[in-house]
Amino acid sequence: MRYKLLTAALAAAVTLPFAAPAVATDLEVTHWWTSGGEAAAVSEFAKAFDATGNKWVDGAIAGGGPTARTVFVSRITGGDPMGATQFNHGRQAEELVEAGLMRDLTDIAERDGWKNIVNPPSLLDGCTLDGKIYCAPINIHSWQWLWLSNKAFEDAGVPVPKNWQEFVAAGPKLREAGKIPLALGGQPWQAAGAFQVLMVSLAGPEVFNKVHGDKDAELAGGPELKPVFDAAADAREMARGSNVQDWNQATNLVITGQAGGQIMGDWAQGEFQVAGQVAGKDYTCLPGLGVHDVIATGGDAFYFPVLKDAAQTEAQGVLASLMLKPEVQVAFNLKKGSLPVRGDVDLDSANDCMKKGLAILAAGKVVPSVEQLLNQDSVTQINDLMTEFFSGDMDPAEAQKRYAAIISSAD
Amino acid sequence: MARPSQLFRNLNAKIASIPMILTALIVFLGGTIWTIVHSFTNSKLLPRLNFVGLDQYDRLWSTPRWLISIENLLIFGSLSLVFSMVIGFLLAALLDQKIRFEDTFRTIFLYPFALSFIVTGLVWQWLLNPDFGLQGVVRSWGWESFTFDPLYDQDIVIYGILIAALWQGTGLVMCLMLAGLRGIDEDMWKAARVDGIPMWKTYLFIVIPMMRPVFVTALVIVASGIVRVYDLVVAQTGGGPGIASEVPAKYVINMMFEAQNLGQAFAASSMMLVTIAIILVPWAYLEFGGRQRRG
Numbered sequence: 210m211r212y213k214l215l216t217a218a219l220a221a222a223v224t225l226p227f228a229a230p231a232v233a234t235d236l237e238v239t240h241w242w243t244s245g246g247e248a249a250a251v252s253e254f255a256k257a258f259d260a261t262g263n264k265w266v267d268g269a270i271a272g273g274g275p276t277a278r279t280v281f282v283s284r285i286t287g288g289d290p291m292g293a294t295q296f297n298h299g300r301q302a303e304e305l306v307e308a309g310l311m312r313d314l315t316d317i318a319e320r321d322g323w324k325n326i327v328n329p330p331s332l333l334d335g336c337t338l339d340g341k342i343y344c345a346p347i348n349i350h351s352w353q354w355l356w357l358s359n360k361a362f363e364d365a366g367v368p369v370p371k372n373w374q375e376f377v378a379a380g381p382k383l384r385e386a387g388k389i390p391l392a393l394g395g396q397p398w399q400a401a402g403a404f405q406v407l408m409v410s411l412a413g414p415e416v417f418n419k420v421h422g423d424k425d426a427e428l429a430g431g432p433e434l435k436p437v438f439d440a441a442a443d444a445r446e447m448a449r450g451s452n453v454q455d456w457n458q459a460t461n462l463v464i465t466g467q468a469g470g471q472i473m474g475d476w477a478q479g480e481f482q483v484a485g486q487v488a489g490k491d492y493t494c495l496p497g498l499g500v501h502d503v504i505a506t507g508g509d510a511f512y513f514p515v516l517k518d519a520a521q522t523e524a525q526g527v528l529a530s531l532m533l534k535p536e537v538q539v540a541f542n543l544k545k546g547s548l549p550v551r552g553d554v555d556l557d558s559a560n561d562c563m564k565k566g567l568a569i570l571a572a573g574k575v576v577p578s579v580e581q582l583l584n585q586d587s588v589t590q591i592n593d594l595m596t597e598f599f600s601g602d603m604d605p606a607e608a609q610k611r612y613a614a615i616i617s618s619a620d
Numbered sequence: 621m622a623r624p625s626q627l628f629r630n631l632n633a634k635i636a637s638i639p640m641i642l643t644a645l646i647v648f649l650g651g652t653i654w655t656i657v658h659s660f661t662n663s664k665l666l667p668r669l670n671f672v673g674l675d676q677y678d679r680l681w682s683t684p685r686w687l688i689s690i691e692n693l694l695i696f697g698s699l700s701l702v703f704s705m706v707i708g709f710l711l712a713a714l715l716d717q718k719i720r721f722e723d724t725f726r727t728i729f730l731y732p733f734a735l736s737f738i739v740t741g742l743v744w745q746w747l748l749n750p751d752f753g754l755q756g757v758v759r760s761w762g763w764e765s766f767t768f769d770p771l772y773d774q775d776i777v778i779y780g781i782l783i784a785a786l787w788q789g790t791g792l793v794m795c796l797m798l799a800g801l802r803g804i805d806e807d808m809w810k811a812a813r814v815d816g817i818p819m820w821k822t823y824l825f826i827v828i829p830m831m832r833p834v835f836v837t838a839l840v841i842v843a844s845g846i847v848r849v850y851d852l853v854v855a856q857t858g859g860g861p862g863i864a865s866e867v868p869a870k871y872v873i874n875m876m877f878e879a880q881n882l883g884q885a886f887a888a889s890s891m892m893l894v895t896i897a898i899i900l901v902p903w904a905y906l907e908f909g910g911r912q913r914r915g
Contacts, residue, residue: 279877282665304665304880395860452750452772454858586664589879593685593863600862601774 234524236292238511239268241277244457246479250545257537263524266292273396273455275592285310290514292521293528298346298508299335299580305512306336311343312513312522317530318342326533328552328570329506335581336510344510345529347538348547351504351566352474352578353406355495356481360466361388372499373410373440376470380447383469390447392459392468397596399456401588403444403472404595405579408437409505410498414576420616421582430613438605438612444472445599463492472498474507475566478546487560494562496569504569507578508547587619652893659886667882676887686888689866692778696785696867697846703786704842705835708793713823715794716801726798730791737788741855744784745771771857774864781849781856781865788852789845793838800834801827847896868892 236258242251248269255265268291270277278301281294285305296302305311318324318333327333327346336344355376362369362379365386370376380390393399409417416433419425428434451468453459460480462468471477478488486492497503511532513525531537538549543558548566556567569575579588594615598608662672680686711729715722732740747753750769758766770780804827812822828835850869857865868888875885 275874275878279873282877282880286666301880308666396858397863454860584664585878585880586884589874589881596860597684597862600860600864 233262233264234520235264235266236521236524236528237266237268238293238528239270239277239281239291240295240509241270241272241274242295243269243271244455244480245483246457246481246544246546247476249483250479250541253537253540253544254532257531257534257540258528261527261531263527273398275396275398275589285514290516292516292525293511293513295509296344296512297578297580298332298506298510299578299582300584301580302336302344302512303584305514306338306343310515311336312515312525313341314343314345314513314526314529315341317526321530321533323533326551326553328550329575331577331581332506332508332510332550336512344512345532346508346510346550347532348508348542348545349506349550349570350474350476350508350547351496352402352472352507353410353497353504354475354477354562355470355472355498356460356463356477357470357493357495358463358466358468359491359493361386361463361469364388364466365469369493370495370499372495373407374500376498377440377443377447379469380443388466389450389462389468390470391444392451392453392462392471393444393448393599394451394456394459395454395596395600396456397592399459399473400599401592401595402474403599404437404441404591406472406498407440407444408434409503409576410500411440412437413501414503414574417576421579422577424616424619426613426617429616430609434609434612435605438609441595441598441608442605448599475546475548475562478560478562479544482544482546482560488562494565496562496565502569503574503576504566505578506570506575507580508550583619587615590615655886656890656893659883659890661883663882663886665880665882672883676883677891680884680887680891685863685866686868686871688863689868689871692865692867693846693849696778696782696849697843699779699782700785700789700846701839701842703782704790704793705838707786707790708838709797709828711790711794712797712801715798726795729794732788733791735788737849737851738855740784740788741852741857744780744787745856748780748783772861774861777857777861777865781853784856785845785849785852789842793842796834796838796841797831800831803834804830847892 238254240251242248251267251269255267258265270280274297278296281291281296282305284290285294290310302311323333323342324330332346332349333342333344336342336346355373357369357376359369361383365379365382365388367379367382370379376390383390393403405417405421408420412433416428420429420434447469451459451462453462456473456477457480459468459471460473460477463471464481464484464486478494481488481492488494511529513529516522516525532541533551535551535554538551539554539556542549543556543563546563548563548570549556556563559567579591583591591612594608594611597603658667658669659676660671660673661668662670662675715725719725735743748755748768748771750756750772755766755768758768770776770783808826808830809822812826817826848869849867850873853859853865853867853870859866859870869892872885872888872892875881875888
């Protein structure tokens with residue numbers, strides 16, 4: 210009797226520590242962010258996740274998106290899933306979601322109110338199946354940018370162009386000065402990306418939506434798109450001599466002034482930042498190639514494969530929720546050069562080019578990205594066609610015919 | 621009366637080989653049949669049984685990327701076979717001349733075989749790089765107009781890959797040939813010398829026919845490596861420039877995971893199987909069918 214209180218106090222002292230927060234869990238996160246700027250950005254996520262008491266186990270895969278996605282898909286379908294993985298917005302993971310291999314995030318999405326804060330809402334559509342959400346969109350990247358090296362144009366004695374047509378006209382002068390007019394990496398997705406930037410910027414957003422969204426093959430083979438293919442032939446001519454593979458190697462040619470410009474998405478900003486260059490002073494950015502002020506809302510989202518371990522599933526939830534928190538969004542996107550998915554965060558310290566992008570996004574001048582409209586099979590076929598076109602001597606009319614055939618067989 | 625005892629003869633050996641038989645049946649045969657069946661479907665990322673007839677094959681044979689990869693495999697395969705056998709045999713014949721430091725030379729020639737294809741591809745990508753590799757070095761020695769840039773020229777990029785593959789694989793062929801040469805009786809050489817036959821004729825008309833089994837072994841090993849060439853291309857050129865150095869194995873892997881189109885990938889790999897069968901079946905018939913008739 211006398212020891213009841215003492216026993217109770219001892220028992221309480223022993224059990225209290227076990228009511229502490231969850232034990233630290235290791236979560237393997239795979240992605241393809243391996244350039245200097247991208248690594249700086251993803252470490253923001255890692256820092257935030259480590260601060261919650263868990264551990265971010267980094268699984269970066271080199272070689273670009275297509276190479277990395279090969280590894281992701283073979284691991285997930287092969288039964289060795291990672292904790293979290295990156296995909297682009299759109300249909301890349303659609304069959305994995307349909308097969309039930311991805312974790313349902315609807316509970317976290319509803320708790321954190323994602324439907325209200327994600328802008329544009331189409332970012333969540335790509336991974337919503339039967340009303341359930343399966344991904345955490347984390348940024349908005351647009352392809353439609355032309356990055357120009359002020360130094361290269363200075364060396365060639367030409368004013369920095371304000372649009373695509375002026376850039377093409379300045380091409381010969383750049384060659385005379387020993388510069389490569391257009392830097393283009395050898396991986397197929399870069400040639401294909403440059404092409405669809407030319408399409409939306411020169412032919413306009415309605416044509417882009419009809420061809421990729423409605424799969425209008427007649428329009429694809431018709432006269433509205435002929436100037437786009439001719440422009441692609443110009444780009445091909447200007448890109449001759451850029452013997453690099455990775456996109457950031459091509460950006461490096463622009464940063465060091467060896468190339469005049471590069472058609473690349475706004476993730477190139479990370480590289481300029483890491484090299485310490487200033488927008489407007491060392492480099493110039495032309496959204497929509499200076500012709501049609503439109504950006505596509507592509508970008509990255511994290512998907513969470515279904516795991517058997519309860520602690521890891523818990524950690525997945527923590528990570529998903531974390532990635533859309535305002536501070537983390539700001540920290541990550543400023544380093545990455547992308548636009549945050551939250552419309553309610555303040556990016557005052559963003560540079561000139563990001564501000565241009567934010568303005569275009571706020572004005573609603575957006576189109577969905579190609580990955581959101583076409584499935585991977587069609588995207589790969591277009592990649593193959595464009596890389597063949599850009600590295601060879603294919604006639605633009607021939608390329609247009611084959612492009613129309615791919616669109617007509619797309620689903 | 622004799623029949624039942626024949627089945628139970630060597631029972632231990634037969635039981636011991638059951639795992640291998642099951643593996644061969646289920647994994648090899650079963651997997652092959654599953655692949656061929658699914659090549660007639662329109663499976664995307666995950667296999668489904670929606671049959672679409674010969675659609676995948678139609679698409680396959682009208683895809684430039686596949687046609688280029690078949691062409692590349694034919695060029696690469698035939699040249700790789702011929703050169704690795706010829707060079708392997710020459711090196712083996714030279715090593716067989718009772719020279720000093722034979723062990724050292726053998727080690728040096730066999731060393732590249734210990735490297736993986738990824739390392740080989742990367743090393744040769746750097747060696748053939750126009751700015752930092754062979755072309756750059758020779759130019760820095762004074763020959764300004766020396767050009768050796770196969771990896772950025774669509775027409776000859778497959779020869780750049782051929783060089784890397786030969787460097788890697790010839791060592792093994794050389795060792796096999798050396799073993800075969802060593803198996804030739806000393807008296808053979810003496811008899812040929814006594815008869816006054818020149819050395820090269822001895823090799824060509826006496827020794828090589830005697831080494832037929834070794835040649836067949838080397839042929840099988842080299843041929844299996846040729847059909848499987850994938851990681852060398854990925855490491856050295858990534859399939860480029862453009863799609864000029866595509867090979868069938870790379871097409872299959874890309875279709876399976878990147879394009880998320882299993883039906884296409886299975887159609888391509890079934891075609892690879894058919895190609896090999898077309899070559900193997902007549903040869904197997906000649907090799908084994910003939911003997912039975914003679915016996």
